Amino acid sequence: MNLTFAGAAGTVTGSCFHLEAGGQRIIIDCGMFQGPPELEARNLVPFPFDPKKVDWLVLTHGHLDHLGLVPRLFxxxxxxxxxxxxPTRDIAHVMLMDAARIQEEEGEAALYTAADALASLDLFRTQVEYGQELALGEGVRARFHDAGHILGAAFVEIEAEGKTIVFSGDLGNRGKPLVEDPAYPPKADIVVLESTYGDREHPPLEQSVNELRDVIVDTLAGGGNVVIPSFALERTQEVLYLLFWMWREHRIPACPIYLDSPLATQATRIFERHTERFPAPARRLFRKKGDPFDFELLEYTLTRAASKRISTESGAIIIAGSGMCTGGRVLYHLRDNLPRPESAVVFVGYQAIGTLGRAIADGTPRVEVLGSIVPVRAAIHKIEGLSAHADLPILTDWVLHADPRAVFLVHGEPPAFASLAERLASRGCPARVAGWHETVTL
Ligand SMILES: [Zn+2]
Known part of the structure; x- marks a missing residue:
């Protein structure tokens, strides 16, 4: 059994693992590298396997760093x-068509076209439920489990040649409103474990909700806007859910709330189709209090003209992408609101090194936005308990349940790997960091 780390090795993005087992060639995820240019250059590097010979492509979930290179693979x-x-199939459609549109704008440098993306989506003929067993050829079995990360996200157990190997995909945080807590893994020989927050402990959700409420109340009272750079998938829907709940509970005043992201709008429509998958409290809220994705304060700004108009407002909540401020409509909301001391920018998700979001979150006094140098006078807040990723205690508890003889750490940055490896070693569980394009025989 050979395992090759084609991505997310030594870095957070580009998840892609090639497993040769029981005569089958299986890829787990085929994600895009995202971040600084030297990392994005890896999107052009040949795969360390022959795409023509791959039998199966197993997708853990719909984030671009897990599926963004599927059309290139096709x-x-x-x-x-x-x-x-x-749900991952529905999400993949929206995410890949959006990625293809951005690629096509790159012209010569495009990795693929919308036609490639559509054709690659046609290869997803098999949809699975959590717990269902699937035969991948003779003697290889796969089972998906709830990763509790975003709608439809799974971690995957593969059994072949008498061994069990678990790919964590991205594991979720606990106590989240729109996803269940991550399920525990079965006993496994080998675990490939994400490490995004391997050096952090998240505050409880309730504390984060209170922080968000305080920022909103203070900023609206001072006449500023609250700008929330948000990932289109899950985080946006979760923020809408929390805003709706806070407003219904009279914890925040009524104010215009704009969802200013065509991608997040499409993603929200998918969530509306899968409400039966939400945890019980969220299903109850939908039944008794109304629809957090469609209420009187909320406006989806569909056109660019409508979007530009809201930047000149005061006393509004603006949710816009991209989540790490590397593009999208959030850029002009930042350009217009960063210089305003009465406004606030609230980061609710992971900010990778080298991104504009990270620079602002780290307290850089002046940043370049859309070609201009902008002073940062707005209040900057980081709210960490809304994270969609497991933290150090959850990752440790989760992987120890599998009682593996080997753990490969992926999908992280060096401080997270070091901290997680040290914690696991102290619990008698050896773990090491996978190398990019490294192949191990298991
Ligand atoms: Zn993810």
């Missing part, structure tokens, strides 16, 4: 079968 000859959950 373009280079992959014609095997794609497997994922039903």
């Amino acid at each position: 373009r280079e000859g992959f014609r095997g079968q794609g497997i994922c959950t039903l």
Whole structure:
């Protein structure tokens, strides 16, 4: 059994693992590298396997750093079968068509076209439910489990050649409103473990909700706007859910709330189709209090003209992408609101090194936005308890349940790897950091 780390090795993005087992060639995720240019250059590096020979593509979830290179894989000859959950299939459609549109704008440097993206989506003929067992050829079995990360996200257990290997995908935080807590893994020989927050402990959700409430109340009282750079998937829907709940509970005043992201708007429509998958309290809120994705304060700004108009407002909450401020409509909301001391920018998600979001979150006094140098006078807040990723205690508890003989750490930055490896070593569980394009025989 050979395992090759084609991405997310030594870095957070680009998740892609190639497993050769029981005569089958299986890829787990095929994500895009995102961040500084030297990292994004890896999107052009040949895969360390032949896409034409791959039999199966297993997708853990719909984030771009887990599926963004699927159309490139198709373009280079992959014609095997794609497997994922039903919500992930819906999300993949929206995410890949958006990625293809951005790629096409790159012109010569495009990795793929919208036609490649559409054709690659056709390969996802098999949708699975959590717990369902699937045969991947003779003697290889796969089972998806609830990763509690975003709608439809899974971690995957693969059994072959008498061994069990678990790919964590991205594991969720506990106590989140719109996803269940991550399920525990079965006993496994090997675990490939994400490490995003391997050096952090998240505050409880309740504390984060209170922080968000305080920022909103103070900023609206001072006549400023609250700008929330947000990831289109899950985080945006979660923020809408919390805003709706706080307003219904009279914890924040009524104010205009703009969802200013075409991608997040499309993602929200998918959530509305899968409300039966939400945890019980969220299902109850929908039944008794109304729809957090469609209420009187909330406006989806669909056109660019409508979007530009809201930047000149005061006393509004503006949710816009991209989540790390690397593009999208949030840029002009930042340009217009960063110089205003009465406004606030609230980061509710991970900010990778090298991104504009990280620079602002780290307290840089002046930043470049859309070609101008902008002074940062707005209040900057980081709210960490809304994270969609497990923290150090959850990752440790989770992986110890599998009682593995080997753990490969992926999907993280060096301080997170070091902290997680040290914690696991202290609990008698050896773990090491996977190398990019490294192949191990298991
Ligand atoms: Zn993810």
